[in-house]
Amino acid sequence: MNYTFNKTTFRSFYPDCEETNDGTAIEYKVEDSNYRVYYPTNVVKTSTTMQMTVQLDHIRGGATDDHVILVLNYDDKAHLSSVSYTWEAGNDGYQIPETLIKAVDIAFDVAGLLGAFETAGISEEVAEGTKEVFDVCCKAYNDISKIVVKWSDNGGRMYFIPVVCHSIIRLTNSVSV
Amino acid sequence: MNFNYDTFSSTLDTYDDVDVKHSSTNHGWFYKDSKDDSDFNLVVEYSYDDDHNYRTWRQELTKMEGNSGLLVSTKIDHIRGDNQDDHLILMACYNAVGVICYAQAFVQMKNEDPIQTDIITTGDIPDQIHDQIQAHIKDDYGINGSTDGRKKIPHIAKVNLYSMAAAVSV
Numbered sequence: 268m269n270y271t272f273n274k275t276t277f278r279s280f281y282p283d284c285e286e287t288n289d290g291t292a293i294e295y296k297v298e299d300s301n302y303r304v305y306y307p308t309n310v311v312k313t314s315t316t317m318q319m320t321v322q323l324d325h326i327r328g329g330a331t332d333d334h335v336i337l338v339l340n341y342d343d344k345a346h347l348s349s350v351s352y353t354w355e356a357g358n359d360g361y362q363i364p365e366t367l368i369k370a371v372d373i374a375f376d377v378a379g380l381l382g383a384f385e386t387a388g389i390s391e392e393v394a395e396g397t398k399e400v401f402d403v404c405c406k407a408y409n410d411i412s413k414i415v416v417k418w419s420d421n422g423g424r425m426y427f428i429p430v431v432c433h434s435i436i437r438l439t440n441s442v443s444v
Numbered sequence: 445m446n447f448n449y450d451t452f453s454s455t456l457d458t459y460d461d462v463d464v465k466h467s468s469t470n471h472g473w474f475y476k477d478s479k480d481d482s483d484f485n486l487v488v489e490y491s492y493d494d495d496h497n498y499r500t501w502r503q504e505l506t507k508m509e510g511n512s513g514l515l516v517s518t519k520i521d522h523i524r525g526d527n528q529d530d531h532l533i534l535m536a537c538y539n540a541v542g543v544i545c546y547a548q549a550f551v552q553m554k555n556e557d558p559i560q561t562d563i564i565t566t567g568d569i570p571d572q573i574h575d576q577i578q579a580h581i582k583d584d585y586g587i588n589g590s591t592d593g594r595k596k597i598p599h600i601a602k603v604n605l606y607s608m609a610a611a612v613s614v
Binding site for chain 2: 376390405409430
């Protein structure tokens, strides 16, 4: 398998973003806060899998940024098979230790998503990939938000979680095989 | 799949007691910071009962591969004057034919326990988000607690979700 990550495609998913940190990251402002998303590093390819590591920062001006590190794993169809994350809040010492989410372990009842695939003429393969990335994002948003919402009343720290979820989908949409 | 921001704010303006401010200009969307003309600096502000004020930041969108779904998220501020705003973070997903299939909400209020809903994927999703937030809203938030404005947060979540649904098309 020949896996490709298309950086130009990825960047195009972030409106009004700027490339920063010597071209290793993009920064954008959304919902009144600023975020930095690094391009994937530590890319490991085998004949049937690809793994990449992505760091994201919630930029906090004079204070230490909040950091997230994602390790994303893709299968032989370039579908997202799992994501592990670590979450570290700047300054206040809060963190979430490395946690793994596997698409195959999630059993959400999202009949509303699945039922529409056929009506809209979405191919089985695309439908399968969408279900997997959707499941992972929903679980990540739920699990992480329930912890982070207790840490502070900072809206930018809280909105960092949707930023990470959007980024997981955008990264996945930039991988092809 | 598309999200029509003007349809969003126009729809929001149609709900009883919700009044989008200066809606005759750009359907109520304006740059929060007048020196920054980037899209994500756009907000729409509205009052409820003329007394309580809220702000929705331009929704962030990601399309799933092949237009097989659309993830939409937003931050909504309950504006509290000299006191810190409350924040409502909403994430929702629309299926390949543009119908909502998922939502979950979190609410932050300074010095109060946060509110979270379950993952909602069936039934009238905006209505359930409303009811689950409502179940945790207190009767009285005390002095400077903006009690009446906080009591409307469940309703604000619901009308935002309905207006987002109106804005989505395939």
